[in-house]
Amino acid sequence: EAQVTQNPRYLITVTGKKLTVTCSQNMNHEYMSWYRQDPGLGLRQIYYSMNVEVTDKGDVPEGYKVSRKEKRNFPLILESPSPNQTSLYFCASRTSGAPYNEQFFGPGTRLTVL
């Protein structure tokens, strides 16, 4: 089944404790992206990657890191999480080239930073 997976689905952590949210897709997509969703703000893009070893900042990159060493994986790293990073996070992927192409979203990761 074609899908985007994220782990963990739920995470409660404390301020300053480094964490990684994994994202993997099995559709051989070149493009991958991370979003955060907050009430009243919709989804905002954190980082995106056009292909392996190629990443760029989205609208809200502060406090986050990403890496793209393999085509299928695009982990999101919070090196020193803070309470304002409490949010719902989505990973997405699509084929490159045509922005018309649908983005496929993962199921979301609910992160709480105490």
Added chain:
Amino acid sequence: AQTVTQSQPEMSVQEAETVTLSCTYDTSESDYYLFWYKQPPSRQMILVIRQEAYKQQNATENRFSVNFQKAAKSFSLKISDSQLGDAAMYFCAYPSGAGSYQLTFGKGTKLSVIP
């Protein structure tokens, strides 16, 4: 900055009736694409419909259709014969930035369906 505006934070519709969700956007591009995504309580993001700006004809997918007015930069979603399963958050979005690698979303409209 390119923006997407959904002016209706919440809406409700009677089952089997029709409802229209509004979306306006701001872009300097002449060719672009627009999307409506649905997010049910399961939180999964589901593509509902998409529109290519250079196409005059409004997109239609079963009970979902759009009213695309390019000059007015308006992209509304019409849901006909509303069903209980249509209750969800709806987000308007379009690819933006260099190479259209960014996807800019509106803040969403929460749709309730009344039995």
